[in-house]
Amino acid sequence: MAYNLKATTEKPERLTGGHRMCAGCGAPIVVRTVLRALKPEDHAVIGSATGCLEVSTCLYPYTAWKDSFIHSAFENAGATVSGAEAAYNALKRAGKIDHTTKFIAFGGDGGTYDIGLQSLSGAMERGHDMVYVCYDNEAYMNTGIQRSSSTPKYADTTTSPAGKAVPGKPQFKKDLTQIxxxxxxxxxxxxxxxxxxxxxxxxxxxxxxxPGPAFLNVFTPCPRGWRYNTPDLFDIVQLAIDTCIWPLYEVINGEYKLSYKPKQKLPVEAYLKSQGRFRHLFAKENMHMIEELQQEVDRRWNHLLKLCGETE
Amino acid sequence: MARKDKLSGNEAVAIAMKQIDPDVVAAFPITPSTEIPQYFSKFVADGEVHTEFVPVESEHSAMSACIGAEAAGARTMTATSANGLALMWEMLYIAASCRLPIALAAVNRALSGPINIHNDHSDTMGARDSGWIQIYCETNQEAYDTMIQAFPIAEHKDVRLPIMVCFDGFITSHSVENIVLLEDEKVKEFVGEYRPESYLLDKDNPVSVGPLDLPPFYFEHKRQQAQAMVNAKQVILETAKRFEELTGRKYGLFEEYRMDDAEVAVVIINSTAGTAKAVVDELREKGVKAGLVKIRVFRPFPFEELGKALAGLKAVAVMDKADSFSAAGGPLFAEVRSAMFDHARDTKAVNYIYGLGGRDVRTDDIMKVYEDLLEIAKTGKVKSTVNYLGVRE
Structure with a gap:
């Protein structure tokens, strides 16, 4: 059946309103969209790494989760959900349950690119039938906007502040999807x-x-960390994909497939300008940094086009 | 008919696990506990258990997977030692606070550093405040018997706490001893079926586990957790009673060896109790009123019972196979001496830290401790409260 937004949003919500995520935050939008893809008759066990999503959606004695939900720690959403999936297999084999349960883990970039990478890698390598969704907002937002390995180069964070000697984060963003x-x-x-x-x-x-392990890396703006006006959320996402800073693609059993090719690839300035974390780059003496970012975006985009068979 | 066999401690515990046939085992190799998941994965490979075995990439993930599995409604087990237990540290506390009755075979080994693979109790003593029930075992038989008692204790509705079954690396884990095994069906009947009240895989009653818990409720939850540990004592004794009816083998919170008319005694944990019992026998033959108390249940700590058991003695030596670097003795000493305050205040108490990193402890070492105790009993004077036994200094 062809995709229809109206029809999918008529499905019952699995993450209820009333949670405490910020206005203009991308994460609950990502979560709700992912959960809408569940068949309504299927039960889900959802895990979350410690982070904004967890502390804002499951604060005792409340929970925003309609499905079963588990949080245990920061670095282990992969392992925790893999354990629940193992339990499902054993109980099913023992004839103790007969329904279908799907397993989904959510983690921010801190809990996924950094501290949870080993646990994620282990869970994926072992082949558990689960999905790990990284809502990538490019810094440790829950603790107050510290840099992660996902933070883009030159972004101003509280542990990579843009100062007189160091102009924000010195390193490029890690490519977790490729890992x-x-x-x-x-x-x-x-x-x-x-x-x-x-x-x-x-x-x-x-x-x-x-069937088997799957990984989704989802671009997820954060109004506090990126410093944008909350209604600009979707404009920023659009700019990220139209500048090819965040290309959309899938890899099915090793085969690359590009999901979106902008009609007109925009210069990175358009994206950088939309957020306070890059403001210092527009000072006269820093303009060469924008050029450097453009070159890296182009290099990664061209490489991806090759992988996707879009160019020779 | 119970089956007589000759088994190492690790093999005996692995067989107990096979007889329990848990839903999930998640484990990572570390000496000297490695054999347990090794034996167990063979049971899985041969289809002798229905268990889902999760060969994780670290002990942190082992305990995390155990938490996910147990919360999902599965009876779950693991095994580890030393640094493996240390890597689980964060998750041990979370397992206990989520009230998940996971069972862990803790094969005691010295905690790094320096790195050392041999036995002492620094690993599990460090985890003593993690909220896990801790039961210590002297022999292979005790390790096997205690593992079979683990789930009826941990899963009891008044308890719902994770449990560590602790026994000495190499000394117990790798030494082969005569052992009596129960029939599979008797174990099955004794352990019973796991019926958690609420669990993730209960489709009709979805549950959220591990919420953020701020000042309005955190303290109440901790109080409930503390009460569960208080309740565990009675459940441990009831389970031991039921086990005795099944096997004739008697277990309590601690074992009193030749304590009836004892004037001096050693308080000790795990395999060295066997060595010390030989010394007690030797002294008794000479007419010396020596006794021994072997702590079995360390968490919950048998505060009242132990204090009373030591009342009336002239001198007690608490033997710690771990140092707490408190500059005031080992962890067992601090707790035993505190327990003595109400009931055995007139009894002199001294501490011996021994056997760290697997340093051999022989009968003549223990004899030296009793000789010191007899001297204290005679003079009423303690020359040195905290002592290190068998070390060059």
């Missing part, structure tokens, strides 16, 4: 919430219903 591709998983994709959410919904559906 997950190297695990030879049945399904890996990069996505973002934009327009009618078709891209994210369909990738989530594939990830959830492809």
């Amino acid at each position: 997950m591709v190297a695990h030879n998983l049945p399904y890996v994709a990069q996505s973002a919430p934009f327009k009618n959410f078709k891209d994210l919904y369909e990738k989530a559906e594939k990830a959830i219903y492809t």
Whole structure:
């Protein structure tokens, strides 16, 4: 059936309103879109790494989760959900349960790119039938905007402050999606919430219903950390994909497929300008840094085009 | 018919696990506990258990997977030692606070550094405040018997706490001893089926586990957790009673060896109790009123019972196979001496830290401790409260 936003949003919400995520935050939008891809009759066990999502959606004695939910610590969403999945297999084998449960772990970039990378790698390598969704907002937002290995180069964070001697984070962003591709998983994709959410919904559906481990890396703006006006959320996502800073693609059993090619590839300035964390780059003496970022974006984009068979 | 066999401690515990047939085992190799997941994965490979075995990439993930599995409604086990237990540290506390009755075979080994693979109790003593029940075992038989009692204790509705079954690396884990094994069906019946009240895989009653818990409720939850440990004592004794009816083998909170008319005694944990019992026998033959108390249940700590058991003695030596670097003796000493305050205040108490990193402890070392105790009993004077036994200094 062709994707229809109205029809999918008529499904019952699995993350209820009333949680405490910020206005203009991308994370609950990502979570709700991913969960909409579940068949309504399927039960889910959802895990979360410690982070904004967890502390804002499950504060005793309240929970925003309609499905079963587990949080245990920061660095182990992969391992924790893998244990629940193992329990499902054992109880099913013993004839103690007969329903279908799907397993989804959410982690921010801190809990995924950094402290949770080992646990994620282990869970994926072992082949658990689960989806790990990284909501990538490019810094440790829950603790107050500290740099992570996902933070883009030159971004101003509280542990990579833009100062007189050091102009923000010195390193480029780690390419976690490629690391997950190297695990030879049945399904890996990069996505973002934009327009009618078709891209994210369909990738989530594939990830959830492809047997075996799957990984989704989802671009997720943070108004506090990135410093934008909350209504600009979707404009920023659109700029990220139209500048090819965040390309959308999927890798199915090792085969790359580009999901979106901008009609007109925009210069990175358009994206950088939209956020306070890059403001210092527009000082006269720093303009060469924007050029450097452009070159790196182009290099990675051209490489991806090759992988996707879009160019020779 | 119970089956007589000759088994190492690790093999005996692995067989107990096979007989329990848990839903999930998640483990990572570390000497000297490695054999347990090794034996167990063979049971899985041969289809002798229905268990889902999760060969994780670290002990942190082992305990995390155990938490996920147990919260999902699965009876779950693991095994580890030393640094492996240390890497689990964060998750040990979380398992206990989530009230998940996971069972862990803790094969005691010295905690790094320096790195050392041999036995002492620095690993599990360090985890003593993590909220896990801790039961210590002298022999292979005790390790086997205690593992079979683990789930009826941990899963009891008044308890719901994770449990560590601790025994000495190499000395117990690798030494082969005569052992009596129960029939599979008797173990099955004794352990019973796991029926958690609420769990992740209960589709009709979804549950959220591990919420953020701020000042309005955190303290109440900690109080409930503390009460569960208080309740555990009675459940441990009831379970031991039921086990005795099944096997004839009697277990309590601690074992009193030749304590009836004892004037001096050693308080000790795990395999060295066997060595010390030989010394007690030797002294008794000479007419010396020597006794021994072997702590079995360290968490919950048998505060009242132990204090009373030591009342009336002239001198007691508490033997710690771990140092707490408190500059005031080992962890067992601090707690035993505190327990003596109400009931055995007139009894002199001294501490011996021994056997760190697997330093051999022989009967003549223990004899030296009793000789010191007899001297204290005679003079009423303690020359040195905290002592190190068998070390060059």
